[in-house]
Amino acid sequence: xxxxxxIFGITRRQFVTSSAAVLATSGFAxxxxxxxxLARQPSEQGKSGPGAGRGPFRVIIDTDPGVDDALALLLxxxxxxxxxxxxxxxxxxxxxxxxxxxxxxxxxxxGRTDIPVAAxxxxxxxxxxxxxxxxxxxxxxxxxxxxxxxxxxxxxxxADLIRQIVRKYPxxxxxxxxxxxxxxxxxxxxxxxxxxxxxxxxxxxxxxSGGNITxxxxxxxxxxxxxxxxxxxxxxxxxxxxxxxTRRTSLTDDHVRALEAAQNxxxxxxxxxxxxxxxxxxxxxxxxxxxxxxSLAVAGFLDPAILKLxxxxxxxxxxxxxxxxxTLGYSxxxxxxxxxxxMEKDATNMPIRGSAPTLASTKTSPVLRDKFVPNxxxxxxxxSARFFDLLIGRLSGSK
Ligand SMILES: [Ca+2]
Numbered sequence: 001x002x003x004x005x006x007i008f009g010i011t012r013r014q015f016v017t018s019s020a021a022v023l024a025t026s027g028f029a030x031x032x033x034x035x036x037x038l039a040r041q042p043s044e045q046g047k048s049g050p051g052a053g054r055g056p057f058r059v060i061i062d063t064d065p066g067v068d069d070a071l072a073l074l075l076x077x078x079x080x081x082x083x084x085x086x087x088x089x090x091x092x093x094x095x096x097x098x099x100x101x102x103x104x105x106x107x108x109x110x111g112r113t114d115i116p117v118a119a120x121x122x123x124x125x126x127x128x129x130x131x132x133x134x135x136x137x138x139x140x141x142x143x144x145x146x147x148x149x150x151x152x153x154x155x156x157x158x159a160d161l162i163r164q165i166v167r168k169y170p171x172x173x174x175x176x177x178x179x180x181x182x183x184x185x186x187x188x189x190x191x192x193x194x195x196x197x198x199x200x201x202x203x204x205x206x207x208x209s210g211g212n213i214t215x216x217x218x219x220x221x222x223x224x225x226x227x228x229x230x231x232x233x234x235x236x237x238x239x240x241x242x243x244x245x246t247r248r249t250s251l252t253d254d255h256v257r258a259l260e261a262a263q264n265x266x267x268x269x270x271x272x273x274x275x276x277x278x279x280x281x282x283x284x285x286x287x288x289x290x291x292x293x294x295s296l297a298v299a300g301f302l303d304p305a306i307l308k309l310x311x312x313x314x315x316x317x318x319x320x321x322x323x324x325x326x327t328l329g330y331s332x333x334x335x336x337x338x339x340x341x342x343m344e345k346d347a348t349n350m351p352i353r354g355s356a357p358t359l360a361s362t363k364t365s366p367v368l369r370d371k372f373v374p375n376x377x378x379x380x381x382x383x384s385a386r387f388f389d390l391l392i393g394r395l396s397g398s399k
Contacts (some may be wrong), residue, residue, distance in 0.1 A: 005351055061087050064099045064220075070102065071089065071273060071274070073103065084163055092220065121158070124182050135280075136336055162187040178293075208327065214325070216324075217323070217327075221326075238377070295387075305386065338350065
């Protein structure tokens with residue numbers, strides 16, 4: 001499958017062309033176009049909103065459960081729009097020895113042991129693993145305890161399974177990644193043609209407004225920045241659902257009470273995880289949260305009206321002593337770089353530069369890209385109420 005394959009109902013070439021062309025038109029048109037990236041999916045059948053008979057869409061969910069991963073997995077498994085081809089745990093919030101059984105627990109709770117679960121990477125590509133037990137508890141589920149799973153993972157390693165599934169359904173599989181990107185990067189590294197066969201990648205990760213594990217970096221990208229960079233530069237159309245929007249999705253007592261009231265195993269498990277997470281957050285003295293980062297990425301795929309997207313060129317800082325894992329977003333139509341109507345065309349020529357040369361270097365200032373070409377649609381606004389309607393409704397079984 002070459003670069004003309006279909007993505008969201010348009011070809012990859014059209015995706016790039018339309019993204020570039022729209023920059024030459026008005027800011028409003030740009031915005032309108034940006035919003036359509038995810039919205040193309042429901043429009044395929046002329047319907048809108050969740051549960052409108054769309055799909056099913058083939059997806060692989062790459063995850064590091066993780067409190068919000070657990071709820072995201074349960075949401076996905078309760079969503080008829082998704083044909084979940086595999087769940088591929090990776091080391092992240094907690095080590096693989098916990099993320100793998102946690103994923104299997106969620107599959108059992110949802111009664112979806114038909115979904116293959118494949119063990120992924122134990123460590124990032126070139127770094128030591130940094131975990132987030134401070135946020136997710138020692139067991140990764142905020143201290144909510146569930147029985148040991150009896151379901152076993154499949155024998156195929158995650159990166160191999162990702163490659164096999166994408167090759168089996170070229171142009172059809174969307175990767176939903178809600179953990180560090182090690183498994184995906186490993187799959188892409190093993191098969192140079194693979195990226196062109198992936199329909200799209202919806203990522204919880206990154207931020208254009210500061211980090212959550214360092215001032216610069218969001219956790220998933222911080223853990224494996226080299227892997228994230230491979231993904232952003234792969235040519236796969238990426239939708240980045242980062243802290244810019246996920247910070248606006250605080251789980252509340254009311255949400256948890258709604259889950260507790262519903263008498264089904266998924267809702268009860270989600271309530272237990274949610275209750276523990278809220279308590280854990282309060283004990284930590286936080287004023288807001290816990291945020292449902294990962295569920296938002298899944299929900300945004302299910303119901304594109306939840307997120308507003310904007311075209312960016314995203315790259316990842318990998319060498320900064322203080323900034324490794326930072327996602328840099330270039331847009332010639334954002335902030336001070338906005339041009340008046342009719343002048344946006346020039347802005348697409350914006351070169352993307354690295355740091356200035358040092359006195360010891362004979363090189364001129366490196367130009368990383370000679371002009372702006374978007375590679376990512378970044379979620380810049382979220383309809384949080386609509387998101388929680390979907391999340392709580394699906395988990396409780398009322399929607
Ligand atoms: Ca996660």
